[in-house]
Amino acid sequence: MRRRAHLRLVTSFEAEDATLTAVLGAEDLAEELGLDPHARVTCGWHRCWLHQCVASPDHVIPVTGHRWCRPCGSPLEVFVDETTAQLFCPTCGTRTPDTAANRQVVRACRTSIAAARAQ
Numbered sequence: 095m096r097r098r099a100h101l102r103l104v105t106s107f108e109a110e111d112a113t114l115t116a117v118l119g120a121e122d123l124a125e126e127l128g129l130d131p132h133a134r135v136t137c138g139w140h141r142c143w144l145h146q147c148v149a150s151p152d153h154v155i156p157v158t159g160h161r162w163c164r165p166c167g168s169p170l171e172v173f174v175d176e177t178t179a180q181l182f183c184p185t186c187g188t189r190t191p192d193t194a195a196n197r198q199v200v201r202a203c204r205t206s207i208a209a210a211r212a213q
C-alpha cells in the first residue's frame with residue numbers, strides 16, 4: 095500500500111509548504127503511474143509550483159512545442175499574473191501561439207496559481 099504511506103504527507107503539519115509538498119509528492123507518484131509530466135501543476139525538476147519556474151529556460155521544450163513558437167523556432171516569453179499566464183513570442187509578436195502544447199502550459203499554470211493561492 096504505497097499510496098497510503100504517501101497520503102500521510104497531506105496531513106503534515108509542516109506549515110507553509112505543506113500543500114506544495116503534498117501536491118509535489120502526489121504528482122511525482124502520478125507521473126510514475128502515467129500522468130503526462132506536462133499536465134503537472136508542480137514542477138518535478140525545480141520542486142515548486144509550475145508558475146514559479148515556468149519562465150526558466152528549462153521549460154522551453156522544442157521537441158514537444160512547450161513554450162515554443164514553431165514558425166519562428168524561438169522560445170516564448172512567459173508573463174505570470176495573479177490568475178493566469180500568458181505566452182508571448184518576442185520574434186513574431188504572437189500571444190500564446192495556439193498549439194496544444196502551449197495551451198497545456200497556460201492551463202497548467204492557471205491551475206498551479208489557483209492551487210498556490212488556495213493555501
Ligand SMILES: [Zn+2]
Nearest residue numbers: 137139140147
Ligand atoms: Zn520548473
Ligand SMILES: [Zn+2]
Nearest residue numbers: 163166183186
Ligand atoms: Zn513566433
